[in-house]
Amino acid sequence: MQEIEVFHFNELLNDRGVGVDLKSIDKLVSVCDEIRNDYEDKVRALTGGMVDSAKAVSQAMKWIAKQGKPVPDLTARTIDQLLSPEIAATFPPQVVQFLEYRKIVSRSSIAKFNAFQETVSPDGKIHGMMFYHGAHTGRWTSKLVQLQNFPRGKAKLDDTEVELILTSLHNNDPREFIEWLEYKCEQEKGWISPIEVISTLLRSMIVPDEGRVMLIYDYASIESRVLAWLADCKELLDAFKKTDSGEVSWDVYMLMASKIYKDDVESYTKSDPKRQHGKAVVLGCGYGMGPAKFHETCASQGLTLTEEEANNMVYSFRDSFSEIPQLWYRIDSVMKEVAKKVDSSPIKATDNISFYRTNSFVFCRLPNGRDLAYPMMEVKNELNPYLGKTVEALSYMGSDVQHPWCRKKIYGAKAVENIVQAVARDLMVDAMLKLEKAGFEVLFSVHDEIVCQIDQEDYSSERVAQFEEIMTTVPEWATGLPIQVEGTASARYRK
Numbered sequence: 001m002q003e004i005e006v007f008h009f010n011e012l013l014n015d016r017g018v019g020v021d022l023k024s025i026d027k028l029v030s031v032c033d034e035i036r037n038d039y040e041d042k043v044r045a046l047t048g049g050m051v052d053s054a055k056a057v058s059q060a061m062k063w064i065a066k067q068g069k070p071v072p073d074l075t076a077r078t079i080d081q082l083l084s085p086e087i088a089a090t091f092p093p094q095v096v097q098f099l100e101y102r103k104i105v106s107r108s109s110i111a112k113f114n115a116f117q118e119t120v121s122p123d124g125k126i127h128g129m130m131f132y133h134g135a136h137t138g139r140w141t142s143k144l145v146q147l148q149n150f151p152r153g154k155a156k157l158d159d160t161e162v163e164l165i166l167t168s169l170h171n172n173d174p175r176e177f178i179e180w181l182e183y184k185c186e187q188e189k190g191w192i193s194p195i196e197v198i199s200t201l202l203r204s205m206i207v208p209d210e211g212r213v214m215l216i217y218d219y220a221s222i223e224s225r226v227l228a229w230l231a232d233c234k235e236l237l238d239a240f241k242k243t244d245s246g247e248v249s250w251d252v253y254m255l256m257a258s259k260i261y262k263d264d265v266e267s268y269t270k271s272d273p274k275r276q277h278g279k280a281v282v283l284g285c286g287y288g289m290g291p292a293k294f295h296e297t298c299a300s301q302g303l304t305l306t307e308e309e310a311n312n313m314v315y316s317f318r319d320s321f322s323e324i325p326q327l328w329y330r331i332d333s334v335m336k337e338v339a340k341k342v343d344s345s346p347i348k349a350t351d352n353i354s355f356y357r358t359n360s361f362v363f364c365r366l367p368n369g370r371d372l373a374y375p376m377m378e379v380k381n382e383l384n385p386y387l388g389k390t391v392e393a394l395s396y397m398g399s400d401v402q403h404p405w406c407r408k409k410i411y412g413a414k415a416v417e418n419i420v421q422a423v424a425r426d427l428m429v430d431a432m433l434k435l436e437k438a439g440f441e442v443l444f445s446v447h448d449e450i451v452c453q454i455d456q457e458d459y460s461s462e463r464v465a466q467f468e469e470i471m472t473t474v475p476e477w478a479t480g481l482p483i484q485v486e487g488t489a490s491a492r493y494r495k
Contacts, residue, residue, distance in 0.1 A: 003370065006429055009436070010132035010140075017125030018443055019207045021492075024166055025116045028198065028205075030174045032110045035195065039101050046098055054105040060098065067092045079103050084299065109151045109199035116205055119144040130444055136398065137372065137422040140445055147446050152495060153200030156190035159490060162204050165197065206493035208443075208453040215440065215467055216494060217487030218449040222424045224252065227286045229481040230350065230420065233323040240482040253279040259320040260313050276303060277313060285317040286420075288328055288413025290386075331419070332412025336392055338362050339377045352477070353419060362396070364419060368426045368477045372418060374398075374410065424448060427478060431471045440467055451493065459489065 043054045050066075051059045057074050064071055069091050072078060079099050081087060088096050119126050126144055134141025142148050157165070168180050181194040191197050208214045221240075228236035239255050242248045250258075250265045257278030258265035268275055280298055289297070295310035305313070318325045327350070334349040338357050346356035352367040362377040374396040382393040398408045432450055436442050440452040450471065454463065472483045488494070 002368075002429075002433075005433065007132055009433060009442075010130055012436075013130045013442060013444060014128045016441070016443070017121065017123070017127040018129060019125050019209055020116055020120055021166075021205050021207050022116075022120055022124060024169060024201075025113055025120075025205050027169050027174070027177075028201065029113045029117060031169070031177055032113055032198065034174045034178055035198075036105055036110065039105050043098065043101050043105075046094060046101070051098075054098070054102040060102070064095050064098065067095050069095055071095075074102060076103070076106065080300065086299075104195050107151070107195065107199065108149065109153070109202045112145060112150070112202055113205070115145045135421075137418055137425055138370065139421060139425045139447075142444075142446075147444060150202060150446070151199050153196065153202065155192050155196040155200040157197070157200050159492070159494070161188075162201065162492065162494075165201065166204075203494055204492040207491070211456055212441075212453040213456050213459050214443075214490050214493060215452045215454065215464070215487065216449065216490060217451075217467070217471060217485050219424070219428065219471070220484040220486050221252070221282075222427070222448045222483075223420050224282055224286065225482055225484075226420045226423045226427075227324060227327075227416070228321075229478070230353065230416070230423070231321075231323040231327040232350075233321050236321055237480070237482060240484075244482055244484045251275075253282055256282050256317065256320070260316045277305075281313045281317050285314055286324060287417040288325075288411070290314065325413075328412035328416055330412070331415045332394075335362065335374075335377070335394055335410070335412070335415060336379050339379045339394060364415070366419065366422055366426065368423075368430075368475065370422070370426060372422055377410070423478075427474065427481075427483070430475050434470045435467065438466065438470060440470075464489065 040053055043051055047060075047063050050063045054060070060074060061071070071082060079102065082091065083096065083099055083103070116126070121127055129142050129144050129147060131141045131143050133139075140148075165181070165184075169177050172180060178194060181197060185191045185193055185197065224236075225240055227233075228240065236252060239248075239252045243251045250268055251270075253275050254268040254270075254272070255265050255278070257263070257268060257272070257274040260277060260281065261274055263274075280294075280301065280303055284294055284297055291307065291311040291314045294314050295305055295307055298305050298310065331349050331353075334347050334355050338347055338355040339362055341357050344356055344358050346354040346365065348354045354365045356363055356365065360376045362374045364372040364374070366372065375398070377394065377396040379392050379394055381390050383389070384391045384393075394410045395407045396410055397405060399405055400408065428445060428448060428450060432442050432445065435450065435452055439458070440454055443451045443453055445451065452467070468485055468487075471485045474481050474483055
């Protein structure tokens with residue numbers, strides 16, 4: 001019955017809408033147009049007029065090829081890879097410069113200011129942004145301005161600095177504001193560049209109703225916590241509980257680093273570079289990522305590792321927290337068994353996860369009783385290129401970015417990722433419904449973050465404590481799962 005309630009709650013959120021600062025948005029659209037025009041001029045000058053625009057892909061590809069270093073395409077992913085220090089050093093400087101220009105002109109943050117303008121209603125709000133069960137796991141996705149893929153923004157701005165920038169924005173014309181912003185970026189180290197400041201301002205364009213304040217809270221390390229709970233990984237669960245209570249000075253990332261480097265965990269600090277390695281492992285290796293992929297992922301995040309180091313880190317994780325790979329293998333085995341069955345009797349994978357089959361569908365029963373569906377699941381013998389032998393491979397019918405209906409591979413670790421994200425979603429939904437009933441007006445959610453608003457007169461330390469208690473009190477079906485939240489109150493949406 002709860003899912004019917006969640007569906008109606010989604011309609012309530014869409015009817016309620018999300019307020020935006022339209023006056024600032026209008027000004028920022030003009031500023032972005034000026035910046036875009038500046039960079040298009042730079043592109044034409046750099047290429048001697050051979051490329052009319054940074055977005056003219058065919059012209060750009062031909063010009064880059066003439067520089068003696070052709071590129072496969074100009075997608076955002078490829079450009080990010082080409083601009084990594086190691087690869088960029090192998091390209092002519094003018095090509096690197098062009099790629100940087102194209103990256104700026106193509107930034108999604110610039111386009112999102114226009115999306116705000118195009119979707120705002122006469123009441124100053126955007127309605128219909130939340131898309132119920134948009135993801136296979138049951139998580140929300142969003143429409144119109146697409147809250148779920150907001151760029152993070154690298155400039156470090158506090159609330160006072162945001163208001164200072166917006167004051168300058170409204171007191172100057174676009175060209176004067178850009179000049180002021182360029183000057184301030186030279187003075188303020190954390191501001192990085194005008195385009196980074198503008199990207200960071202994007203979230204600030206979402207505002208509460210007049211006389212209200214926003215509460216913006218995120219579940220801390222929720223997927224790692226849920227994974228440890230589902231796998232019954234006692235050492236990780238105990239570590240989360242100790243760090244949440246303040247019993248220890250270290251965190252789970254330091255714990256992982258101590259296992260990789262065989263150090264005393266008490267010797268680490270949060271600024272220790274080894275902690276970053278531990279963090280990359282904990283966040284990256286929970287769903288079966290192998291050494292080669294881990295090495296590539298770390299490189300894209302600016303973490304330089306040798307292949308040997310990447311291999312050591314991956315297997316340190318698997319050996320240290322062996323319950324997690326055991327969960328992958330158990331889920332994989334049960335899914336294959338159920339996919340071959342002709343009857344609908346369920347098979348338990350763990351104490352709180354089971355699988356059953358109905359006709360061509362395989363369902364995963366989650367801890368709260370909700371099901372994940374895998375249509376037309378089947379098992380076939382296929383050659384595994386990594387193992388060099390034929391193995392049983394699972395697949396089901398689903399959708400991806402390119403194909404609305406296609407056959408998708410699934411395996412134990414990938415299914416565990418689905419289950420973890422679905423459980424995290426169910427925890428968040430439970431909290432959102434309880435927050436709404438407690439008088440915290442829910443506006444939207446983004447990934448594992450809940451955003452509410454309350455009257456400024458109602459805002460107090462006691463109300464914040466009540467908000468945090470609701471978010472950290474798990475439902476009965478999640479007993480034993482350690483939860484921690486992090487957040488802030490603000491006059492504007494922020495990260």
